[in-house]
Amino acid sequence: MSTATSAQVRIERLAMRAGIGDLARKVFARERLSREDGVRLYRSDLHAVGALANHVRERMHGDLTYFNVNQHINYTNICNKLCRFCAFQRLPGQPGAYAMTPAEAAAKIRAQLAEPVTEVHMVAGIHPKLTYEYYLDLLRAVKAERPSIHIKAFTMVELDQIAKKARKPLEDVLPELIAAGLGSVPGGGAEIFADRVHQESYHLKISGEQWLETARKVHRAGLRSNCTMLHGHIETIEERVDHLDRLRLLQDETGGFQTYVPLSFHPDNTEMSHVPGPTALDELRELAVGRLLLDNIPHIKAYWILMDIPIAQTALSFGADDVDGTVVEEKIYHEAGATTPQKVMRQELIQWIRDAGRVPVERDTLYNVVWSGAN
Numbered sequence: 001m002s003t004a005t006s007a008q009v010r011i012e013r014l015a016m017r018a019g020i021g022d023l024a025r026k027v028f029a030r031e032r033l034s035r036e037d038g039v040r041l042y043r044s045d046l047h048a049v050g051a052l053a054n055h056v057r058e059r060m061h062g063d064l065t066y067f068n069v070n071q072h073i074n075y076t077n078i079c080n081k082l083c084r085f086c087a088f089q090r091l092p093g094q095p096g097a098y099a100m101t102p103a104e105a106a107a108k109i110r111a112q113l114a115e116p117v118t119e120v121h122m123v124a125g126i127h128p129k130l131t132y133e134y135y136l137d138l139l140r141a142v143k144a145e146r147p148s149i150h151i152k153a154f155t156m157v158e159l160d161q162i163a164k165k166a167r168k169p170l171e172d173v174l175p176e177l178i179a180a181g182l183g184s185v186p187g188g189g190a191e192i193f194a195d196r197v198h199q200e201s202y203h204l205k206i207s208g209e210q211w212l213e214t215a216r217k218v219h220r221a222g223l224r225s226n227c228t229m230l231h232g233h234i235e236t237i238e239e240r241v242d243h244l245d246r247l248r249l250l251q252d253e254t255g256g257f258q259t260y261v262p263l264s265f266h267p268d269n270t271e272m273s274h275v276p277g278p279t280a281l282d283e284l285r286e287l288a289v290g291r292l293l294l295d296n297i298p299h300i301k302a303y304w305i306l307m308d309i310p311i312a313q314t315a316l317s318f319g320a321d322d323v324d325g326t327v328v329e330e331k332i333y334h335e336a337g338a339t340t341p342q343k344v345m346r347q348e349l350i351q352w353i354r355d356a357g358r359v360p361v362e363r364d365t366l367y368n369v370v371w372s373g374a375n
């Protein structure tokens with residue numbers, strides 16, 4: 001039997017006062033939390049939930065906090081899925097609609113050649129006219145411009161569209177995308193898996209079950225991916241727990257998820273602009289609950305673009321161990337009201353992490369260490 005440390009005793013007292021002492025004991029014993037436990041985490045005192053999540057974060061990563069030097073390219077905003085929560089989408093011909101050619105995307109890469117970028121993150125709308133060749137050419141053009149770059153691209157929703165355009169099963173398409181340069185897959189498009197939410201807010205897009213099936217195929221093809229949950233719109237707490245549990249079950253099966261990224265709903269310029277969206281405290285809770293329920297996913301990301309930077313710093317004591325990267329140019333959240341900068345410098349990220357009392361580690365997309373502030 002292990003002896004409780006003084007930190008554990010303090011956390012357990014806090015948890016007992018919040019009525020979740022039994023959950024603290026489960027966490028200390030590395031027992032899996034149930035769906036019912038998950039619902040209780042959403043309804044309990046935030047300090048107690050945060051302290052428990054921080055315990056797990058430090059057990060897994062100590063003070064280490066990961067970031068990367070990356071650049072985002074949103075190659076088109078043309079989309080026919082009409083998701084009610086999205087401010088980024090445009091219909092073909094609508095003012096502001098754009099679609100980059102592969103050469104234009106390559107020019108974005110060229111513009112950053114002087115920076116030590118290791119990853120490009122490419123996600124976009126579902127443009128009905130783009131061909132299978134376009135997606136392959138996009139990957140090839142980026143790689144040709146900067147051969148060392150890791151391409152993290154195409155959400156499960158885009159991959160579903162690409163396979164339809166290729167008129168081939170995704171299992172046959174994935175090796176061709178990999179040969180053209182695809183290195184891993186971002187976590188977007190998952191939203192909330194529950195059928196009710198799918199019907200009410202994103203019914204033209206693949207369902208939760210289809211997202212999970214696509215992720216299963218991605219992982220079986222040998223690719224790593226991230227996973228997300230869009231929170232703070234019309235979903236219930238039970239639907240969030242259901243979402244997290246379904247991610248956890250797939251992870252038990254494939255082990256392919258590297259990082260979970262809770263995406264807080266930004267309402268400006270969307271059909272749901274009447275919804276207030278999550279508060280800073282909601283964002284911290286979401287990260288903490290994610291850390292506690294997703295016991296088999298290594299990393300939890302506080303995506304700084306979404307939240308004020310001091311919240312992302314605070315999140316490093318509420319379960320998060322990753323802050324994403326330098327980004328350079330972001331459109332999805334800035335169209336929906338995000339007021340964070342478009343870009344940060346590598347040195348600034350390092351300083352934010354240090355100011356939060358943590359140790360910065362620059363990683364590549366697959367969490368190989370590029371530079372460590374621990375030395």
Ligand code: V47
Nearest residue numbers: 085086087186187188189226230263264265266336
């Ligand atoms: O799929 C769209 C979400 C996602 C809004 O893998 C919105 O590391 C909030 O995939 N408010 C795209 N969310 C972003 C994405 C992503 C971002 C950061 C890191 C990673 C990663 C992936 O953004 C979409 C959708 O779920 N989204 N509109 C909005 N108004």
